[in-house]
Amino acid sequence: MVDVNHKRTVVLVGHAHCGKTSLTESLLYVSGATARKGDVMQGNSLSDYNEDERERQCSINSSFLETMCKSYKIQFIDTPGYMDFIGEMVAAIRVADAAIVVVDAVNGVEVGTEDVWQKLDELKVPRIVFINKTDKSEAHVEEVIAAIQQDLSKDAHVVDLKSSELIESVVETDDALLEKYLDDGSLSPEEINSAFRKAVLQAKVFPILTGSAVTDEGVKVLLDEIIDHFPSPIDHPAFEVIDPLTQEPTSIVPTEDGPFAGFVFKSVFDSHLGHLSLVKILRGTLNASAEFYNVNTHCKERISSLSVLQGREQKSIEKAGCGDIVALPKLKHTHVCDSLTDAKAQVLINPINFPEPSISASIKPKTRADEEKISNSLHHLCEEDHTFRVSRDNETHELIISGIGDLHLKVMLERMKSRYHVDVDMGTPKVSYRETITDRKS
Secondary structure (H helix, E strand, O other), rough: OOOOOOOEEEEEEEEEEOHHHHHHHHHHHHOOOOOOOOOOOOOOOOOOOOHHHHHHHHOOOOOOEEEOOOEEEEEEEEOOOHHHHHHHHHHHHHHOEEEEEEEEEEEEEEEHHHHHHHHHHHHHOOOEEEOOOOOEEEEEEEHHHHHHHHHHOOEEEOOOOOOOOHHHHHHOOHHHHHHHHHHHHOHHHHHHHHHHHHHOOOOOOOEEEEEOOOEEEEEHHHHHHHHOOOHHHHHHOOEEEOOOOOEEEEOOOOOOOOEEEEEEEEEEEEEEEEEEEEEEEEOOOEEOEEEEEEEEOOOOEEEEEEEEEOOOHHHEOOOOEEEOOOEEEEOOOOOOOOOOEEOOOOEEOOOOOOOOOOOEEEEEEEEHHHHHHHHHHHHHHHOOOOOOOEEEEEOOEEEEEEEOOOHHHHHHHHHHHHHHOOOEEEEEEOOOOOOOOOOOOO
16 A cells, blocks of 8 residues: 555646546656557547547546556546536546646636636635646636636645745745745745645645646656645645534544545446445545444445456555545445444545536436336436436426536437437426416496
8 A cells, every 4th residue: 555645646637628638647647557549539548438428529437547656646636627627527526636727728718617627716725726728829828827816826836946926926825934934035946845735735835837737848847746736635634523522613634544534426327347346445444344433324234345446447455544545336225425434433524515517408218118217327327427317207207317517418318328228308307287366346
């Protein structure tokens, strides 16, 4: 098992088509995890392995990949850029220790970039901005840097530890260092680098790097920055939790020495992977044959195996520790947002605040066979995606599905058909009309 100080968990976020998946492929290739790069357009990337993702040539689910680089284990989470699948991104940034915000060198800061930056700000997630596609003839890097500093943060700077602008931004985050800098007029390289890492960890300074996922330009530098300036799991501030006995707020410190505590942030139902619960280990360690307690459902669970995901593939492991994201198969009483702990050290971890659906449609099974299978398929889809909801209108007796947008609902129904062989007709929900007295006869 890798030393906890040598672990990094990084989420890639950004507007749709900015090149997150291509950058993930480049990071894996440059670090030696793969012998050849996959390609989104050719449908052979490690991230976009579902058929609907290959057909649409875009990410719909978050995917989980890892690499070893200079004795460091880096876990990457590649997230969708379309806002229809925002639930995937929200869950991913909740369990990541740091983020790479990918910005298109041609299109610059877009709506999706600003939205995700705001969510990262709310959770105070350390981040690097990577300006991608600088190999394009239409790229205008200097204008994009200016837009990042204007629209995202004035504390975002191109990485150059000799730059007075960056040095001043860094020392302003540390009063003692600022006083020394003003008195002496300079700082040692060691002092600057140490203060720079501290400022990045506290999400007070945001490094900007440039490059291209297609040509691998800037990717080695990005890997070095991840290792040198991103947090390890134990650099994360104490997690705010609830004591289930008193319902009072308390906290747990991330460490491998303490009793086990894990958080279920995603469920996967896949014909290839089966039913998996994805868990971020916040404290302690977990063995492949462990028993733990689900604080939310008040049930004990025993796991038969432990694995990590590399795209579609599962790699069995015997033990995992603080900071690791692991896959647990076929848990009977466990759901997304559940807290898993040592039975003698129970804590309740705050649930993920998923966005509410904004659009609804009615659905009707096409055949009697579809009617019998629809309940199970909808249950799985709702468990897998917590921005997808199902209800029944008690007055019209219609089955109503709700989601973030048109594309979201369309993808869910396509999955219902391809995965569970359930075919439905979709329509506009009926309106229940009522008679109301508007006037009283004299």
